[in-house]
Amino acid sequence: MKYFLYQLKKHPLAIFxxxxxxxxxxxxxxxxxxxxxTHTQIDSDFQMARPGEEGHLLGTDSxxxxxxxxxxxxxxxxxxxxxxxxxxSTIVGIILGFMAGYFxxxxxxxxxxxxxxxxxxxxxxxxxxxxxxxxxxxxxxLTLIVSIAFIPATARVSRGVLLTEKSQEYVSAARIRGEHHxxxxxxxxxxxxxxxxxxxxxxxFAYSIMMVASLGFLGVGxxxxxxxxxxxxxxxxxxxxxxxxxxxxxxxxxASLVIAISIFSDFVSKVLIHEQ
Amino acid sequence: MNKTLLFIxxxxxxxxxxxxxxxxxxxxxxxxxxxxxxxxxxxxxxTPEAVSxxxxxRGLNDPVLKRYGxxxxxxxxxxLGDSIYMQGVAINSILWRRVGHSIILALTAFIxxxxxxxxxxxxxxxxxxxxxxSIISFFGLATMALPEFVSGxxxxxxxxVQLKWFxxxxxIPIGESLFSNLNILILPALSITFVMFGYVxxxxxxxxxxxxxxxxxxxATLKGMPRSYVILRHAxxxxxxxxxxxxxxxxxWLFGGLIVVETLFGFPGMGSLLMIAIKTRDVPLIExxxxxxxxxxxxxxxxxxILYSFLxxxxxxxxxxx
Numbered sequence: 001m002k003y004f005l006y007q008l009k010k011h012p013l014a015i016f017x018x019x020x021x022x023x024x025x026x027x028x029x030x031x032x033x034x035x036x037x038t039h040t041q042i043d044s045d046f047q048m049a050r051p052g053e054e055g056h057l058l059g060t061d062s063x064x065x066x067x068x069x070x071x072x073x074x075x076x077x078x079x080x081x082x083x084x085x086x087x088x089s090t091i092v093g094i095i096l097g098f099m100a101g102y103f104x105x106x107x108x109x110x111x112x113x114x115x116x117x118x119x120x121x122x123x124x125x126x127x128x129x130x131x132x133x134x135x136x137x138x139x140x141x142l143t144l145i146v147s148i149a150f151i152p153a154t155a156r157v158s159r160g161v162l163l164t165e166k167s168q169e170y171v172s173a174a175r176i177r178g179e180h181h182x183x184x185x186x187x188x189x190x191x192x193x194x195x196x197x198x199x200x201x202x203x204x205f206a207y208s209i210m211m212v213a214s215l216g217f218l219g220v221g222x223x224x225x226x227x228x229x230x231x232x233x234x235x236x237x238x239x240x241x242x243x244x245x246x247x248x249x250x251x252x253x254x255a256s257l258v259i260a261i262s263i264f265s266d267f268v269s270k271v272l273i274h275e276q
Numbered sequence: 277m278n279k280t281l282l283f284i285x286x287x288x289x290x291x292x293x294x295x296x297x298x299x300x301x302x303x304x305x306x307x308x309x310x311x312x313x314x315x316x317x318x319x320x321x322x323t324p325e326a327v328s329x330x331x332x333x334r335g336l337n338d339p340v341l342k343r344y345g346x347x348x349x350x351x352x353x354x355x356l357g358d359s360i361y362m363q364g365v366a367i368n369s370i371l372w373r374r375v376g377h378s379i380i381l382a383l384t385a386f387i388x389x390x391x392x393x394x395x396x397x398x399x400x401x402x403x404x405x406x407x408x409x410s411i412i413s414f415f416g417l418a419t420m421a422l423p424e425f426v427s428g429x430x431x432x433x434x435x436x437v438q439l440k441w442f443x444x445x446x447x448i449p450i451g452e453s454l455f456s457n458l459n460i461l462i463l464p465a466l467s468i469t470f471v472m473f474g475y476v477x478x479x480x481x482x483x484x485x486x487x488x489x490x491x492x493x494x495x496a497t498l499k500g501m502p503r504s505y506v507i508l509r510h511a512x513x514x515x516x517x518x519x520x521x522x523x524x525x526x527x528x529w530l531f532g533g534l535i536v537v538e539t540l541f542g543f544p545g546m547g548s549l550l551m552i553a554i555k556t557r558d559v560p561l562i563e564x565x566x567x568x569x570x571x572x573x574x575x576x577x578x579x580x581x582i583l584y585s586f587l588x589x590x591x592x593x594x595x596x597x598x
Contacts, residue, residue: 117297120294120295120573121569122532122573123532125566130305132554132562133305210421210423213426214532218535219551240444241437247429251426251430254422258421259418262420263417
């Protein structure tokens, strides 16, 4: 931890990134209760109000809904889904990748074959088609489907990490002691692989935000009236000449969050890889 | 030569196997979609008798495997079936024009981002840790993370709304072709370029740094060769290898990007067609689009693999293990 703080001092950009992430986390937790307007309230007298007009700090959309409160409220769903997705896909990836790498042989061959098939469709296309077919996406279905689309990537990283650890002497020592395979995998090997796995998980978090935002934009994300950043962009695009703020502010919200997380994940990988 | 031929044949074989399995998965997925195809064709007001008659006529009551066999046999001879939403128009007659549009869009993006990102990646790598490197690296990190529609919206605001250089939507007027409307390609292609630039330039930078620190480059420099000669003739050749792989590996993102960008700009390509198919629950059209994307995507991955093993003789004999 001390080393982490020391590294942070050397990378001022990372502090900036972490600050933005913390801002959005706080906004998601406490923001909605501080808002003057609710996210669904329709102010029909002030459609497409300019930013700052009538207490609408970031203006309103074509229905007269407050952009600021919709953005603040929308931060909840995107952060929840992206966080759950990166955790779930990382955990399942570790389990599958470790099993395949540890046992090798036929299990590994079946695993690689399966991953090849799953990877034959680009992740965004896969999630979009499945979510579109299922219809009425919820936080649960979004999380599950996007995680499945991400598993080939996370599982391959975990498998690679395990293969480099497998030949270490402490592993053969544990085998000779007669430890259970599961014990060797998850109690002996796992703690030694946290570095690359954390790097992968933070990068995965940035991808998840990108993916969830894109799915919302394509209209297969969370359904209205829940505000979704990606959906706000596409539904206000027709009025971009009259009310550019209705499109630009949600886009800026996405941009600030993904760039902040990328800076953070870049920093984490620099620190953890440097450490080794 | 025999070995390489065998290698390519092996790849083709596993590609074919993947496609067969994938097509089955796609078919089964669409199966579970709520709603009845016959009901959809006839509309909500149709009598139950008419619906069941149509089900019988189209063979919808047959077992799943039989229907899959019929579909895949049609696909094998180039018949993709009829679209439901567009009132029974043959998919072949609408799909290929749009595929052509998407390919032109992808190529335009390709022509933009490949030289740009390689140039700036090499520049950043050669000037490691200098100011120009920091600027390029930060820009790459930022653009890599932005979804295409976010950079697209920024581009629209600047170049279409404020400067009015390009149209806000990329539609082709009825009766005209894409070639008489080339200006609609620029903003969508630029949006894709943004994301790709991040990935490719970062990869190019790190492989350049690695090569520049290697012994043979040091030897060439110590021999007194001019720096530009060392960079262009010796370093670049080897530093391009990982970049080619990363471009191939990112074809997946390029496809996702096409769908997003085509939806944002209303560009008449394959991605927006798939979007329409999903929104209107047009089963045969979804199947055709997804299968086609899978084929193109797998072919491009395979080509990357083969190209890589040709360019890098060290891995050629291992039979393409990754």
